[in-house]
Amino acid sequence: MRVTVVGGGLAGCEAAWQLATRGIKVSLLEMRPLKSTPAHQTEYFAELVCSNSLGSNQITSAGGLLKEELKFLKSLIIEIALQTFVPAGGALAVDRNRFAQMITQRIMSHPNIEVKTEECTSLPEGIVIIATGPLSSEPMVDVLTKMTKSENLSFYDAAAPIVTGESILTEHGFWGARYGKGTPDYFNCPMTEEEYELFWNELVQAEQAPLHEGIEDDITVFEGCIPIEVMARRGKKTLLYGPLRPVGLIDERTGKRPFAVVQLRKENAQGSLFNLVGFQTRLKWGEQRRVFRLIPALQEAEFVRYGVMHRNTFINAPKVLKATFQLKDYPNVFVAGQLTGVEGYVESSASGLLAGINAARLLGGQEPLVLPEVTILGALARYLEEADPNGFQPMNANFGLLPPLNERIKDKQKRKEEYAKRSLDSLKQFLEIVQK
Ligand SMILES: Cc1cc2nc3c(=O)[nH]c(=O)nc-3n(C[C@H](O)[C@H](O)[C@H](O)COP(=O)(O)OP(=O)(O)OC[C@H]3O[C@@H](n4cnc5c(N)ncnc54)[C@H](O)[C@@H]3O)c2cc1C
Structure with a gap:
């Protein structure tokens, strides 16, 4: 046998x-x-x-x-x-x-x-x-x-990173859904203009993982898969109208709308894991850690999964x-x-x-x-x-x-x-x- x-x-x-x-x-x-x-x-x-x-x-x-x-x-x-x-x-x-x-x-x-x-x-x-x-x-x-x-x-895996809930510095953010709709299941990580500027500068210069043959064509087909670093390179303000848009979000600690907001969504029912909404990326894993930790609430983030972009069956x-x-x-x-x-x-x-x-x-x-x-x-x-x-x-x-x-x-x-x-x-x- x-x-x-x-x-x-x-x-x-x-x-x-x-x-x-x-x-x-x-x-x-x-x-x-x-x-x-x-x-x-x-x-x-x-x-x-x-x-x-x-x-x-x-x-x-x-x-x-x-x-x-x-x-x-x-x-x-x-x-x-x-x-x-x-x-x-x-x-x-x-x-x-x-x-x-x-x-x-x-x-x-x-x-x-x-x-x-x-x-x-x-x-x-x-x-x-x-x-x-x-x-x-x-x-x-x-x-x-x-x-x-x-x-x-087979999917083109365009996954965003996932971090542990306990590694999020909650004193640097607030819970809430956009326009107060639904239950406040998102944790919002606000950034000031200066913090955003630093983040954007590092993001557009960060190193991407090499592309594997045959992937590029497929990626360009799906606009929904566009990596965050590619979107950022389209202009300094592009992300502010995309995944980092602050509209409909008021920071309860200041009573004001932040300059930019990264939203974290619960990945499991216990709320022990969160994904960075809209942060699908092809950056090298070390670069993801370095750049995404510039977001104040994620300074000590523990990544349990990095963003990836490749065929995944x-x-x-x-x-x-x-x-x-x-x-x-x-x-x-x-x-x-x-x-x-x-x-x-x-x-x-x-x-x-x-x-x-x-x-x-x-x-x-x-x-x-x-x-x-x-x-x-x-x-x-x-x-x-x-x-x-x-x-x-x-x-x-x-x-x-x-x-x-x-x-x-x-x-x-x-x-x-x-x-x-x-x-x-x-x-x-x-x-x-x-x-x-
Ligand atoms: C581009 C890319 C980058 C990745 N980077 C990382 C990373 O940096 N770190 C990390 O932890 N994980 C990474 N992964 C994810 C994953 O950990 C690896 O893909 C890992 O090698 C998966 O192990 P596996 O044994 O399932 O598949 P593989 O190690 O890919 O082994 C599958 C084997 O099956 C063979 N095969 C395929 N079809 C057939 C067939 N019909 N008949 C006979 N043989 C066949 C292939 O030649 C290959 O040798 C990456 C994945 C991809 C695709």
């Missing part, structure tokens, strides 16, 4: 590794270098298509905690990342070539993994893990479209996927990686890891696992299963997905330490039970 893994990216490699190290034969289908994607440039597995940073390595950040969970679960991707790291402050950045080469070498030399260089154009038989990524080739998008009965799986997970990463209608088929609606290198690897473990369990006649919701990986998987399917959007690891702690801890650092402790304790206990 063998399992087929389609796609040798971060999720596919992690899934194949989990299966192989459990003694299961794996066929790994990867189309590169026969055919490439608009973003990949090498023939190596697990190529990082953009930044070489895998995000924070601090256990008190959700990304760092996810890495710790993955380390505990014996992730290949994290093991190699730690062996190829380059100094980057509190982040786990890697030498991207050594990283991809070492993973390729480990995969190629594992006796249980047979690598096939081919484009997969139909659903393979038996137990399958589909991990063809956000830039899946057309035939695979067609296969998934039919299996999930979707109308459109993902299924409507809440409709079709279980927290085990199996398709509801096809229990033999697992989906992993960015295709599931997780966002980011580590999140994609993490979903591959769980899909791999669960495919091995299914093959061995055991129940696939759903991890505890107090772990970041468990919470992400539950988000995929339980999010609102209308307007479903991809998600990074973040503490806003976790259930609240039993007791309220005011100190932010201590609260995060407690999240981490709760997650790792529960993961250990859980695995002791299921592995008995």
Whole structure:
């Protein structure tokens, strides 16, 4: 008996590794270098298509905690990342070539993994893990479209950044809806003329991420996707008639209309996450952090997702996927990686890891696992299963997905330490039970 893994990216490699190290034969289908994607440039597995940073390595950040969970679960991707790291402050950045080469070498030399260089154009038989990524080739998008009965799986992702509610400096803004209509669900971040001027100057000069082949034409088709920095370059006042318009908003603290206002909209019911309305952007992630933190209420903003603009193929997970990463209608088929609606290198690897473990369990006649919701990986998987399917959007690891702690801890650092402790304790206990 063998399992087929389609796609040798971060999720596919992690899934194949989990299966192989459990003694299961794996066929790994990867189309590169026969055919490439608009973003990949090498023939190596697990190529990082953009930044070489895998995000924070601090256990008190959700990304760092996810890495710790993955380390505990014996992730290949994290093991190699730690062996190829380059100094980057509190982040786990890697030498991207050594990283991809070492993973390729480990995969190629594992006796249980047979690598096939081919484009997969139909659903393979038996137990399958589909991990063809956000830039899946057309035939695979067609296969998934039919299996999930979707109308459109590929989007030009023009997402605005998301910040945590607790990192917003609420003393620098006010709640309220434009013209007082509806419930005051927006948090408004006002700027004076001087603050706006500084922001605008930095925004128009900030560095954009490189465009990938084939994207530009599509972006110009959708005026609604226009990045904020591009809009800003049309003129100093353009944003004041667009996303930063202050009309209909009175700052209750001064009784006056501010010069400019950035609105933050709740991203989840708890109000633990907020998106920057109209701030879809193609700026490099470091630049987003630098420039958007010039908005007074966002000086200390903690970004859980940066704005992105690229083709992103993902299924409507809440409709079709279980927290085990199996398709509801096809229990033999697992989906992993960015295709599931997780966002980011580590999140994609993490979903591959769980899909791999669960495919091995299914093959061995055991129940696939759903991890505890107090772990970041468990919470992400539950988000995929339980999010609102209308307007479903991809998600990074973040503490806003976790259930609240039993007791309220005011100190932010201590609260995060407690999240981490709760997650790792529960993961250990859980695995002791299921592995008995
Ligand atoms: C342009 C771009 C920039 C990004 N930048 C970042 C970033 O800086 N930081 C971050 O955390 N995340 C980033 N992401 C998001 C995401 O984390 C990465 O895309 C990540 O690589 C996803 O992992 P994956 O395993 O799902 O897909 P991938 O790593 O893309 O792997 C999918 C693999 O499947 C192969 N494949 C596709 N179709 C077929 C087929 N039909 N048959 C066989 N093989 C096939 C591809 O060649 C590829 O090797 C970016 C995404 C894109 C598209």
